[in-house]
Amino acid sequence: MFPLRRRALAAVLAAALAACGGDAPDDAPPAVGVQAVDADGRTVALPRPARRVISMVPSATDLLVAAGARDQLVGRTENDDAPEVAHLPSVGGMEPSLERIVSLRPDLVVVFQAAASPQLRQRIEAQGIPTFAMGTRDTAQTFAGLAALGRLAGADAGAAGLASRMRRELAAASVPAARDTPSVFLVVNLDPPMTAGPGTFMVQVARAAGARTAFPDLREDWATVSMEELVRRQPEWLLVTTGAEGTREQRIAALRAEPGWRELRAVREGRVVAVPARLLNRPGPGMGQAAAHIRRTIRPTP
Incomplete structure (x- = not known):
C-alpha cells in the first residue's frame, strides 16, 4: 500500500513539475496573452x-x-x-x-x-x-x-x-471657467519666445487650475511667438518650471534681464507661477499636483 502511495505521489509531483516547465502537452491551455x-x-x-x-x-x-x-x-x-x-x-x-x-x-x-x-x-x-x-x-x-x-x-x-x-x-484643483479667468503664458523658451498650444497637456493642466492661455489661437502644439505680440497681449501671469532651469527667483531674474520680457507687467510685478519641472514638463503622475500649485498661486484662497 505504501509503495502505491509513493508511486501516486511521484505521479502528482511529476505532473506539477511538468506544469511548471518543459513542453506542454497538446491539450494544455494556451498561455494567457x-x-x-x-x-x-x-x-x-x-x-x-x-x-x-x-x-x-x-x-x-x-x-x-x-x-x-x-x-x-x-x-x-x-x-x-x-x-x-x-x-x-x-x-x-x-x-x-x-x-x-x-x-x-x-x-x-x-x-x-x-x-x-x-x-x-x-x-x-x-x-x-x-x-x-x-x-x-x-x-x-x-x-x-x-x-x-x-x-x-x-x-x-x-x-x-x-x-x-x-x-x-x-x-480637486479645478476651477470653473469665469469671465475673470486670468491669462497665462507658459514659458517654454525665452529667445525666441516659445509656448505650448491650447491642445497640449500643459495648457490643459493650467486650464483646470483656473487659467486660460494668452495664445488660444495657436495651431501648433509647441510654437514660437513674436516678442511684439507677447507684449501686446500682456498675459496676467507667466508660468515657468523650476529645477535644472533654476529657482523661481533665478527664473524671474533671467526674465527681467531679457530684452522684451521686462516690458511685460507680469515680469515687472513678479506675477510668475513657478512649478517644479518634474510635475509639469511631462504628462505624468504629477499633473494634478501641478494644477494645485498653479491654482494656489493665481487664485489664493481668501
Missing part, C-alpha cells in the same frame, strides 16, 4: 505580461513606477530623473543605442509615437522586439497610455488606482 492599442492605433500583443521593459519615454517611466511596475523596468533614458530608476542602465538620449537596447533583452520597449520616432521603432522591431508607442500630447493620451501600459506590464490594478488618484487631484 495581453494586448493593448497604442497611440499610433496599433494593437500590441504579447504572449504574457511584459517582464523586461525599457522605457524611452520619461513620462511613461514615471507612470509605470507610480503604477507599481518598477520591477519590470530594466532600462531607461538619460532624461529619466526619477530616483526609483536611477540604478537602471541608460540606453542613451535623443539617439539611443540600439545595441544597448538589444543587450538588455527586453520583451517590450516603450517609444514616442511614430510622429516623433518612426525610424527608431522600426529598428527595434527589426530585432524582433515588440514596441508600444506612447502619446504625450494631452491628458487623454496620458490616461489611455497608462491603462494600456498597465495591461501590458501586468499592472492593471495599479494603473487603475493611479488613474483614479490623478483624476481626483485634477478635479
